[in-house]
Amino acid sequence: MDPLLYGLDLVVFIGIFGIVALSLNLEFGFAGLANFGKVAFFLIGAYTYALLSQIGIPFSLCLIAGALISALFGLFVALPTLRLRLDYLAISVLAFGEILRLIVKSESWIAGGDWGISVAPAISIAGASPRVGVLVNIGLVYFCLLICFVIAQLLTNSPYGRVVRAIREDEIAAEALGKDRAKYKAQIFMIGSAMAGVAGGLYVQYLHYVLPGMFMPMVTFTVWIMVLLGGPANNWGALLGAVLVELFKYGTNLAKPILPIDPVNLQYILFGALIILVLFYRPQGLLKESPIKTKALELARYGRTVAKNKGS
Amino acid sequence: MTVNWAQILFNSVVTGSIYLLGAVGLTMTYGLSAFPNFAHAELITLGAYSGYLIAEQLGLGLPLAFIVAFLVSGIVGFLCYRGIFQPLAKRGATIIHLMVASIALGFILRHSIGAIWSWRPLYFTTSWPAFDLGPIRVTGLWLLLIFVAVALAFVMHLILTKTKIGKAIRATSSNPELALASGINIDRVIWITWFIGGGLAAIAGIFRAADTQIWPMTGWDIILPMFAVAILGGIGNFYGAIVAALIVGLAENIGVVALAALGLSTSYRMGIAFVILIVTLIIKPQGLAMLFRRA
Numbered sequence: 028m029d030p031l032l033y034g035l036d037l038v039v040f041i042g043i044f045g046i047v048a049l050s051l052n053l054e055f056g057f058a059g060l061a062n063f064g065k066v067a068f069f070l071i072g073a074y075t076y077a078l079l080s081q082i083g084i085p086f087s088l089c090l091i092a093g094a095l096i097s098a099l100f101g102l103f104v105a106l107p108t109l110r111l112r113l114d115y116l117a118i119s120v121l122a123f124g125e126i127l128r129l130i131v132k133s134e135s136w137i138a139g140g141d142w143g144i145s146v147a148p149a150i151s152i153a154g155a156s157p158r159v160g161v162l163v164n165i166g167l168v169y170f171c172l173l174i175c176f177v178i179a180q181l182l183t184n185s186p187y188g189r190v191v192r193a194i195r196e197d198e199i200a201a202e203a204l205g206k207d208r209a210k211y212k213a214q215i216f217m218i219g220s221a222m223a224g225v226a227g228g229l230y231v232q233y234l235h236y237v238l239p240g241m242f243m244p245m246v247t248f249t250v251w252i253m254v255l256l257g258g259p260a261n262n263w264g265a266l267l268g269a270v271l272v273e274l275f276k277y278g279t280n281l282a283k284p285i286l287p288i289d290p291v292n293l294q295y296i297l298f299g300a301l302i303i304l305v306l307f308y309r310p311q312g313l314l315k316e317s318p319i320k321t322k323a324l325e326l327a328r329y330g331r332t333v334a335k336n337k338g339s
Numbered sequence: 340m341t342v343n344w345a346q347i348l349f350n351s352v353v354t355g356s357i358y359l360l361g362a363v364g365l366t367m368t369y370g371l372s373a374f375p376n377f378a379h380a381e382l383i384t385l386g387a388y389s390g391y392l393i394a395e396q397l398g399l400g401l402p403l404a405f406i407v408a409f410l411v412s413g414i415v416g417f418l419c420y421r422g423i424f425q426p427l428a429k430r431g432a433t434i435i436h437l438m439v440a441s442i443a444l445g446f447i448l449r450h451s452i453g454a455i456w457s458w459r460p461l462y463f464t465t466s467w468p469a470f471d472l473g474p475i476r477v478t479g480l481w482l483l484l485i486f487v488a489v490a491l492a493f494v495m496h497l498i499l500t501k502t503k504i505g506k507a508i509r510a511t512s513s514n515p516e517l518a519l520a521s522g523i524n525i526d527r528v529i530w531i532t533w534f535i536g537g538g539l540a541a542i543a544g545i546f547r548a549a550d551t552q553i554w555p556m557t558g559w560d561i562i563l564p565m566f567a568v569a570i571l572g573g574i575g576n577f578y579g580a581i582v583a584a585l586i587v588g589l590a591e592n593i594g595v596v597a598l599a600a601l602g603l604s605t606s607y608r609m610g611i612a613f614v615i616l617i618v619t620l621i622i623k624p625q626g627l628a629m630l631f632r633r634a
C-alpha cells in the first residue's frame with residue numbers, strides 16, 4: 028500500500044476521534060459524567076448520515092441532522108438518571124449503546140442489518156487520485172474538529188464552564204448556590220452527544236460504508252483511554268490522547284507480521300493495562316486540568332506580581 | 340399459535356437460575372465496595388473456559404470442572420480486588436475511576452482468553468437426557484441448574500443469617516464504619532465476598548456454556564440482565580436478587596413469545612432487561628430492597 032496514503036489515513040482518524048475525545052472530555056473531564064455509551068451517539072450520527080445521504084441530502088445537512096438527533100437521544104437517555112448516582116448513568120448509557128447496535132443489526136430494513144450499506148463520500152471530485160480524496164477528507168474533518176475545539180474552549184472557559192466544574196466538584200454546594208445541576212448536566216450531555224454524532228457521520232462517509240460491527244463497546248473505551256491518558260478537563264489533553272492512541276493502534280497494525288499473537292487481542296490487552304497504569308500513577312493524565320481564565324483572576328495575579336516586585 | 344405456559348414458566352426458572360448465579364457476586368461486591376464491577380462478566384467467561392479446559396480438553400469430567408472453575412474465577416475475582424481495586428480506592432480513586440478500571444480489567448481478561456482459546460465458539464460435548472414432565476420438556480442440565488441455584492439460595496441464606504462471616508457481610512454491607520468499630524475485619528469480609536462471587540460466576544458460566552456455546556463474550560452477552568437483577572433486587576441485597584432474577588427470567592421468556600407474536604426479532608430479549616433496568620431507575624432506584632431486610 029502507498030505509505031503516504033497510510034500516513035494520511037492516520038491523520039483523518041486522529042481528527043475524527045479527536046472530536047469524540049473532545050466530547051467525552053466535556054462530559055467526563057469537565058462535568059464528571061461517566062458516559063460509558065459514547066459509541067451509541069457515534070452510531071446515531073453515523074446512521075443518520077448514511078440514511079439521509081442516500082436520499083440525496085447534502086452532506087453538511089446530514090452532519091447537522093446527525094448532531095441534532097444525537098443530542099435529542101442524549102437528552103432522552105440521560106434525563107432519567109441525571110439526578111441519580113453516577114454509576115446508574117454509566118450502566119444505562121452502556122446498555123443503551125448495546126440495544127441500539129442490536130436494533131440496527133436485527134432490522135435489516137433500516138440499513139442492511141449485519142451487512143450494512145455503502146455510504147457516499149461527502150465530497151467526491153471526479154477523476155481525483157486517492158491521495159487527493161484523503162486530503163479533501165482531512166480538510167473536512169479538521170474543519171469540524173476546529174469548530175468543536177473552539178466550542179469546547181469557549182464553553183469551558185466561560186462562567187457557564189465554571190458552574191459545570193463547580194457541579195463536578197460539589198453538587199450540593201452548587202445546588203445551594205441556585206444552580207440546577209440536572210439542567211447543566213443534561214445540556215453538557217446533549218452538546219457532547221451532538222459532537223459524537225458529527226464524528227460518526229464523518230467516520231462512515233470516510234470509510235464509505237456503515238455496519239453494526241463498527242460500533243462495539245470497545246470504541247467507547249478507546250475514547251476513554253484518549254481522555255484519561257491525555258488529561259481530563261483539558262481540551263488539548265483530549266487531542267493529545269487521540270494522537271497517542273491512534274498512533275499506537277497504527278503501530279500495532281503495522282507490526283502485525285512480527286507479532287506472536289493476534290494484534291487485536293494484543294491491542295486491547297495493552298489498552299487495558301495502560302488504563303490501569305494511568306489510573307494508578309497519573310490519574311490527572313499527561314496534561315493537567317487547564318486553570319480557569321477570567322479577567323478578575325488575571326487582575327488579581329497581576330496585582331500580586333506588582334506587589335511582590337515593589338516589596339523586593 | 341398455542342402457547343405452552345407451563346413450559347414458559349419452567350424456562351423462566353431456568354433463565355432466572357443462571358442470572359441468579361451470575362448476579363450474586365455482582366450485586367454483593369457492588370454493595371460492599373460501592374462500585375459496579377464490569378469485569379464480573381469476564382469472571383463468568385473465565386469460569387466457562389476453565390470448566391471447558393477440565394471437562395473437554397483434559398477429559399477429567401464435569402464435577403471436577405465445576406470445582407476448578409469455581410476456584411479459578413474465585414481467586415481471579417479476589418486478586419482483581421486485592422491487586423487493583425483496593426489499592427486504587429486507597430489512592431483516592433473516584434467511582435468513575437473504579438468503573439473504568441473494571442472495564443479495563445475486563446478487556447485484559449477477555450482478550451487474553453481470546454488469545455489463548457481463539458474467538459471461535461466452542462461447545463460442551465456432554466449430552467444430557469431430555470424427557471417430558473407432563474407438558475414440559477426438560478433436560479438433565481436444566482434440572483441440575485435449578486437444583487444448584489436453589490441449593491445456593493438455601494446455603495447463602497444459612498450463611499448470611501447463621502454464621503459469623505455471614506453476619507459480618509451483612510453488617511459491613513449496611514454500615515462499614517460501624518462494622519469496623521465493632522471489631523469486624525472489613526477487609527477480610529470483602530475479600531471473601533469477592534472470592535465467593537467470582538466462584539459463583541464461574542458456575543453460571545459453565546451452565547450458560549453447556550446450554551448454548553462458549554466464546555470470549557459469553558459473560559458480556561448476559562451483563563445487561565445481570566445488572567437488571569442487581570438493580571431491581573436492590574444493590575447488595577441477596578434476597579432481592581433472588582426475586583429479581585425470577586422476574587427478569589419471566590419477563591424475558593414471556594417477552595420472547597410476545598416478540599415472536601409481534602413479528603419482531605427474538606434477539607431483542609436483551610432489550611427486555613434494558614427496559615426493566617430503566618423502569619426501575621425511573622420509578623424506584625433502590626429496587627425491591629425495601630421488601631427485605633438488608634442482607
